[in-house]
Amino acid sequence: MIIGDMKQKMELARKKVLNAIEEHQGTTLLATGVTGDDARLALAAVQAGARMVEPNHPALALARGYKGVTSMHAAEELRHEITMEQMAEATRGVRNVVGKDIYITVGAPGTFAEVMPTPLTEEGVVLLAKAGADGLHTHKATLEDLKDVVDIAHRNGLLVDAYIAHPADRHLFGIPCATPIEVGDTAKRMQDIGVDFVGLMTGMSYEGVKAGEIADPVKERIEALVKSVTVPTLAEGGINLDNFKAFMGTGVKIIVVGTAIDDVARKAVDQVIKTLLQH
Amino acid sequence: MIIGDMKQKMELARKKVLNAIEEHQGTTLLATGVTGDDARLALAAVQAGARMVEPNHPALALARGYKGVTSMHAAEELRHEITMEQMAEATRGVRNVVGKDIYITVGAPGTFAEVMPTPLTEEGVVLLAKAGADGLHTHKATLEDLKDVVDIAHRNGLLVDAYIAHPADRHLFGIPCATPIEVGDTAKRMQDIGVDFVGLMTGMSYEGVKAGEIADPVKERIEALVKSVTVPTLAEGGINLDNFKAFMGTGVKIIVVGTAIDDVARKAVDQVIKTLLQH
Numbered sequence: 043m044i045i046g047d048m049k050q051k052m053e054l055a056r057k058k059v060l061n062a063i064e065e066h067q068g069t070t071l072l073a074t075g076v077t078g079d080d081a082r083l084a085l086a087a088v089q090a091g092a093r094m095v096e097p098n099h100p101a102l103a104l105a106r107g108y109k110g111v112t113s114m115h116a117a118e119e120l121r122h123e124i125t126m127e128q129m130a131e132a133t134r135g136v137r138n139v140v141g142k143d144i145y146i147t148v149g150a151p152g153t154f155a156e157v158m159p160t161p162l163t164e165e166g167v168v169l170l171a172k173a174g175a176d177g178l179h180t181h182k183a184t185l186e187d188l189k190d191v192v193d194i195a196h197r198n199g200l201l202v203d204a205y206i207a208h209p210a211d212r213h214l215f216g217i218p219c220a221t222p223i224e225v226g227d228t229a230k231r232m233q234d235i236g237v238d239f240v241g242l243m244t245g246m247s248y249e250g251v252k253a254g255e256i257a258d259p260v261k262e263r264i265e266a267l268v269k270s271v272t273v274p275t276l277a278e279g280g281i282n283l284d285n286f287k288a289f290m291g292t293g294v295k296i297i298v299v300g301t302a303i304d305d306v307a308r309k310a311v312d313q314v315i316k317t318l319l320q321h
Numbered sequence: 322m323i324i325g326d327m328k329q330k331m332e333l334a335r336k337k338v339l340n341a342i343e344e345h346q347g348t349t350l351l352a353t354g355v356t357g358d359d360a361r362l363a364l365a366a367v368q369a370g371a372r373m374v375e376p377n378h379p380a381l382a383l384a385r386g387y388k389g390v391t392s393m394h395a396a397e398e399l400r401h402e403i404t405m406e407q408m409a410e411a412t413r414g415v416r417n418v419v420g421k422d423i424y425i426t427v428g429a430p431g432t433f434a435e436v437m438p439t440p441l442t443e444e445g446v447v448l449l450a451k452a453g454a455d456g457l458h459t460h461k462a463t464l465e466d467l468k469d470v471v472d473i474a475h476r477n478g479l480l481v482d483a484y485i486a487h488p489a490d491r492h493l494f495g496i497p498c499a500t501p502i503e504v505g506d507t508a509k510r511m512q513d514i515g516v517d518f519v520g521l522m523t524g525m526s527y528e529g530v531k532a533g534e535i536a537d538p539v540k541e542r543i544e545a546l547v548k549s550v551t552v553p554t555l556a557e558g559g560i561n562l563d564n565f566k567a568f569m570g571t572g573v574k575i576i577v578v579g580t581a582i583d584d585v586a587r588k589a590v591d592q593v594i595k596t597l598l599q600h
Contacts, residue, residue, distance in 0.1 A: 071597050077590055080359055081386030086587040090594035107360030107414025135386025283596060290600045303593050308365040310589030311356055314582050315369035317562060318350050321569045 044199075051199030055176035056238065058145040059201075059274060062093035063295045072096055072147070072276065075300035076307050079105050081135040083307065088140045094296065095140065096179050097132045098149025099124040101300065105132075114301065118213050122156040126166040130173035137174025147177035147203055153191060155183035155214050162191055167198045177201035177238070181215040185231055188217070192236040203239035203276060204232055206267065215243045215279070222266035229270040238274075239296065242267045244289075245280020253284040261292065268293035323478075330478030334455035335517065337424040338480075338553060341372035342574045351375055351426070351555065354579035355586050358384050360414040362586065367419045373575065374419065375458050376411045377428030378403040380579065384411075393580065397492050401435040405445040409452035416453025426456035426482055432470060434462035434493050441470055446477045456480035456517070460494040464510055467496070471515040482518035482555060483511055485546065494522045494558070501545035508549040517553075518575065521546045523568075524559020532563040540571065547572035 062070040074096040077087035084095050100117035102108075102124050111117045129150040137146060148170050152162030170178070178195045180202055182188040188204050195202045205216030206225050217232070219225045229240045244260050256264070268275055277289055278298035283306075289297050341349040353375040356366035363374050379396040381387075381403050390396045408429040416425060427449050431441030449457070457474045459481055461467040467483055474481045484495030485504055496511070498504045508519045523539050535543070547554055556568055557577035562585075568576050 066598055067600070069600065071594065073594060076359070076361060077594070080355070080384055081391075082355060082383050082583060083586065083590050084386075085391055086590040087594045090591040091598045092594050104361050105359055105414075106410060107363075107417040110417035112360075112364055112418050131385060135384075138386040138389035139391050283593065286597055287600055297597070299597055303590065304361060306589045306593040307362065307586050310585045311362050311365040311582065312369040314562065314585040315350065315352060315356070315366045315371050318565055318576070318578055319345055319370045321346070321348065321566055 048197065048199035051171075052196065052201055052238075055145060055199075055201050058143060058176065059094065059239070059296070061143075062145060063274060065093065066091075069290050069294060070094060070296050072278075072296050072298040073300075073303060074098060074298060075101055075304040076105070077303055078300065079132040079136065081139045084136045085139045087303075088144055093143075094145040094147070095136060096147050096149065096298070096300075097129065097136060098179055099129060099151055099154070100149070102128060102132055115212070119157065121154065122151045122158050122160040124151055126150055126163075126169055130169045133170060133173040133175050145176050146174060147179040147201070148175045149179040149181070153178050154181040155187070162194060164194060164198070167194050167200060171198050171200055175200055177203060180204045181207075183207070183214045183217060185217060185228075185235060188232065188237065189235045196236060201238040202236070203241055204237045205241040205243050205276070205278060206232075206263075207243045208263075211243060216241070219263075222262045225263045226266040226270035229267050233271045233273050239276055240267065240271050240273055241276030241278055241296075241298070242294075243279045244277045254288060256285060256288045256292075264289075264292045264294055327476065327478035330450075331475065331480055331517075334424060334478075334480050337422060337455065338373065338518070338575070340422075341424060342553060344372065345370075348569050348573060349373060349575050351557075351575050351577040352579075352582060353377060353577060354380055354583040355384070356582055357579065358411040358415065360418045363415045364418045366582075367423055372422075373424040373426070374415060375426050375428065375577070375579075376408065376415060377458055378408060378430055378433070379428070381407060381411055394491070398436065400433065401430045401437050401439040403430055405429055405442075405448055409448045412449060412452040412454050424455045425453060426458040426480070427454045428458040428460070432457050433460040434466070441473060443473060443477070446473050446479060450477050450479055454479055456482060459483045460486075462486070462493045462496060464496060464507075464514060467511065467516065468514045475515060480517040481515070482520055483516045484520040484522050484555070484557060485511075485542075486522045490522060495520070498542075501541045504542045505545040505549035508546050512550045512552050518555055519546065519550050519552055520555030520557055520575075520577070521573075522558045523556045533567060535564060535567045535571070543568075543571045543573060
């Protein structure tokens with residue numbers, strides 16, 4: 043009874059992303075971290091030009107000081123304990139202040155490869171959709187699980203961004219692919235099962251590259267991704283103010299930045315507090 | 322059965338404040354806004370030297386995008402709709418990451434002069450205390466209501482910071498006093514009914530003063546406050562990076578800064594997003 047409605051919802055959401063890519067000359071930004079879940083800073087991001095934002099459950103664990111976690115690595119270990127209600131509250135708050143034209147994709151318990159049994163339920167997806175989500179930000183590690191997520195998302199009008207990881211990554215944030223050929227093949231399969239935006243995890247396993255550059259193995263993987271799919275592509279992981287420009291020429295349509303934004307916000311707080319205390 | 326315990330809890334809390342004042346050469350900072358309720362930024366504030374932080378319900382309305390509010394003025398209109406559970410969650414998260422030696426005072430529905438019947442309940446105060454609060458940040462507009470808040474707070478081991486306002490203020494954030502003499506008299510009465518830290522609202526009604534200075538009428542009110550009580554004093558309202566130094570010589574022990582910190586965080590986000598989008 044709502045298949046047609048949900049298709050329309052998805053078309054509207056897709057349009058937001060295509061508009062963002064066009065507005066930003068071919069490569070737009072998906073802003074996350076503090077700008078994904080704090081309505082004050084999400085609004086600042088959107089007023090500065092961001093057209094896509096992403097609340098996600100590990101970031102919310104940090105925002106809420108859940109069980110005292112203070113690093114993203116620690117947050118990943120217990121992100122599945124964040125509730126769907128908390129994610130819906132954050133999503134609704136961001137939607138309330140950024141307005142309807144901003145694309146919001148939400149990472150929530152069950153959309154990542156979780157360390158505990160954490161099924162994504164129909165009820166949970168509906169909750170996020172009603173809270174204002176346009177899409178699900180997913181990091182499933184197998185095509186099988188990803189297919190289940192895509193189906194439940196599409197049934198309820200949510201698009202899906204999903205990622206390809208590297209087997210050596212510290213946390214598995216996608217389907218592991220060791221070589222550029224595997225990246226291309228897997229990206230095609232992801233598109234075939236209905237993934238709306240296919241991303242590549244970049245940076246997690248490629249330390250030691252010069253500031254401002256992308257390591258060659260990453261470049262090759264990005265090339266393989268970009269030429270294998272027709273849906274918009276993303277790059278996530280390790281993108282910061284030193285290296286973001288290097289992603290511009292690669293054909294990737296959306297760069298995901300979280301930690302680098304958080305670092306800047308934290309540094310600003312650090313400086314203002316120190317100034318106020320130095321008298 | 323817990324009177325002695327709660328006295329001990331209050332002594333420990335008072336010691337945190339006195340230590341902060343001593344550490345910061347006589348005038349310390351109470352950091353609020355984004356540093357009061359977002360565990361990531363509260364931690365940044367504490368790592369930069371802040372020893373007192375304040376989650377409060379209007380700021381949480383902004384953080385959560387509650388009903389779409391984006392200004393402090395709008396947030397004040399519906400702050401009473403934020404729940405005690407939300408305040409406890411924010412308090413617990415901040416406590417989890419900042420550790421036990423930081424003083425946390427919490428503004429919550431019922432601790433301010435609310436626009437709707439919003440009694441502060443024993444249950445609510447216990448919830449905040451268990452979440453990690455050391456004190457209640459209050460803005461009651463009458464001594465009568467303030468006395469009730471002090472009693473319920475002290476019964477449960479929480480200290481109270483309370484404020485003197487100006488009758489012309491846009492929002493009444495304390496007991497209104499038109500003249501310095503009234504300020505002094507009221508401050509004494511507040512101390513007599515058990516208020517642990519007496520503050521003065523500064524800035525809300527005194528536009529037009531030069532950057533970096535305090536208006537003379539405010540200076541006179543601060544002087545009246547400082548010489549009238551023996552408990553530590555606070556100044557709140559309109560304190561920013563331009564004028565905070567002017568408060569140093571006044572004898573005020575604690576300056577409360579929120580909006581100025583939020584502005585800096587927002588500006589940092591604005592700049593990083595613009596940089597990421599300018600390619």
